[in-house]
Amino acid sequence: MADQQEFETIRHPQEVAQLLDCLSGPQGAGLVWENSAGTPAPVVLVELLPGESITLDITAAGDLGRRLKQGQPFRLMGYCEGMITRTSVLEASQGEVVTALSATAQAAEAARPRGSGVPPRQLWRCPYPETLERLQRRRSFRARLRLGMAAEAILHDSDGQRFSGDLIDLSIDGCRLDLPHTAAALLGNGGAAVPLELGFPDGSRLTLKACVQHHRFDPERRLVEAGFHFTAVRAHQERTLWQLVREIERESARIAEGVDSRRPPSALFQPSQGRRGPRLGRREAETYPTDMTRRLSRIAGYLHAQALELAQGGCIHGPRLSRQTDQLLALYDEDRNGLIFALRFLTRESWPVRHGLSVAILLVDLLADSLPAELRKSITASAMIHDLGKVLLPAPLRLTPTFGDAERSRLIQHVGWLKERLSHCAWINASVFEAVACQINERLDGSGYPLGIQDADLRELARASAVVDAIDAMRAQRPDRPPWRIAAIYRYLLDHPEKFDSVWVKRFIQRFGLYPIGALVRFSDNSLGWILALDDQSRPACVQRTTGKPPSQVPRAPLDGARVEGEALAALGAIQGEVIIGA
The missing domain is CATH 2.30.110.10 (Electron Transport, Fmn-binding Protein; Chain A)
Known part of the structure; x- marks a missing residue:
């Protein structure tokens, strides 16, 4: 020992x-x-x-x-x-x-x-x-990148193909990466060494040879987590690795100290003077159906990093949450339709991340007519992080679609854990956070959690949040069932007024319609199209057509079909129904 x-x-x-x-x-x-x-x-x-x-x-x-x-x-x-x-x-x-x-x-x-x-x-x-x-042995110690520390790793195969991933941690001997699932074939190459290039925001780069030690597919995030061992490391490469590990540790310590830290930010994670800095990591290397989806993925990347920080014992970082909330709202103000459409295509992200973003945007949009700026920001931030506490649950419980009383009593702990982890978040309205993040799973009949609050004691904002949360959850694919059609969701919520506030259900229907933005529909001429925009009556007003058979899953490549509206849209005929596809 x-x-x-x-x-x-x-x-x-x-x-x-x-x-x-x-x-x-x-x-x-x-x-x-x-x-x-x-x-x-x-x-x-x-x-x-x-x-x-x-x-x-x-x-x-x-x-x-x-x-x-x-x-x-x-x-x-x-x-x-x-x-x-x-x-x-x-x-x-x-x-x-x-x-x-x-x-x-x-x-x-x-x-x-x-x-x-x-x-x-x-x-x-x-x-x-x-x-x-x-x-903690120094040579094998792995310096973990924390919230706000981005670095990429690029694998090269013998055919010249590149696989861009995210650096998770680094030691003198090796590293751990998150990689796209397409890299799985390279990782199963029998342990042969491959070129691995590390890149940092200040422009620093280091190329080494590395052998994969282990890898596993993460179904929740739809990517591969892999560990590598560096081989044939030369003296100058080892010196550079030592410098990188020490700098990562130093920046990690600064972040852990919070806003009161007197340490200067690490130059390694700052773009060079006058430069915007390179776009690093797997999200920047991926293809997306729309440019807005790419821009939204950067905010998703922040939420993913924040979730990892929670899993490692950290807190919700108030200043970073504030900046990312501002960025999300800026996207909404720039192109409301485009942002709601982009929510449909965040299939590479874990459920707490994509669900948080969807609830944030849909809830703000549902309430948009009467929200002061500060209140809108508090609602958005609270919704973005409302499910992140689930990363603190054991994986079997977190991923179980159905559970009994014993599992439920453990599941509800994620609400309190999240509340305990707020750090420098005084800018979030406490009443708003309580309604959105803490009461979003309560039901009018008291059957919800964590407190079983009933009708008279549930805040109006909590009632609206519960409706948005339930609709987005039912629209998503789960291991035990496919996504629900929107019409079936509306019918279910209206049939259960003892659980969901019918006023907010009807307002949601009026706002987002029977065929919401992002839905794939079939027209009477048998053609397919994605709903891009609605008119003042919440009816489809603009559609992006798609050719061929319905896709088996939500597309990841750029959408290239023609956009149709007005008379051209009317020529397609009546909508026959929504086409349900998996994530």
Whole structure:
């Protein structure tokens, strides 16, 4: 066991939960006895109940159960993000043999293959650790890019093709990247070294050879996360890597200190004097259906980085949220129709990001006629971040489309966690934040969460927010169902006046129509078209035609069909219905 001084103690509950979630992944964890040498015994973390307990599958570890019953203290350990991670000392005397799991864990258990020769599972429940420890060896230490720190990595294959990604962290030995899913074939090249180019906002660039160590597809964000090991690093390249790692650490420390930090910003992350700075990362290298979608993706990139910051124990950064809210509203004021249309095509972003942006714009648009500037900004910002607290939940719970009472009681925690993480956000109207971010999931009959607030106690803004939130959620594809047609959504909400305020449902219908901007529709001449704009009666007024069969998923390439309106639109005939396609 390494010397205690080499370990950093992790105390924040959400960061502890994230690291334990990592240990419950495919690489698994090991159990080591305190003050005893020996190889870690393989165990699987099958259930995590934050603040309460961990349930271990000890089936593969022989007589581990006997020693646990004897009360010997132990630790759990494994690798997370390239670093050894271990729990504080756990007392086996406080543990117990168990046979029952929660509904979520039972669902995972049901999917486990059964057959002859498969022994019954042995489960042990032990106390949940208050802290974790991570080994910090300088050479293998990974400097993580935090909110506001952008850098890109470009992979080159033997055919000259480029794959642009985002740099997540960097060490002397390697790095971790987010890459487009199209890079998956290159990552499966058997471990051969490929050229990897790193780029920073000040124009600094470094090219090395790197071998992929591991990669996984992230279905929520529709990209590949990959770890690389640098090979054949020359002396001058290693010196440059040291400089980059130190500069990333220094800038990360400045950001962690917040607005009161006296450290000057790192030059590495600032464009050179008089330059706008290069456009870096996978979002800038991707193709988009419209230019507005590309511009909106940059704000989505900020929200994604903010979500990662929360997952690592950070806070909502008030000044950056303010700037990004201003940018989003500037896009809205510049081209309202184009921005609402662009929301349809953010399919590369995680659900909390694209849902937050959609609710923000649709809610502001629904209320647009009577909003003072400061109030409009508070509403937009609150809606943008209202779902980001979900990144603090364990992945199985976050991605489960249906859940029981036990899972629901854990799910609702994300609202309080988000509220606790606001930093320097005094410019957000507290009453607005409460209505939009905290009461958006409440229902008139008290069946919502987190507090079960009923009709008379629900604010008007919360009622409007709940309608917008529900409609956008039902319009989205989920693992267990396709998207709903807008007509079916309207019918459902109007049929449940005990849950949703019918006044706001009707206002939404009047504002966005039976075929909203972004809908794909079929005309009586059998042609297809995307709704680009509505008239004063919320009827389609401009359409971008598309040829061929309906797409199987929302397009990512530029739309090139002809735009039709007026008499040309009338010539297409009546709209026969909405065409539903997946994300």
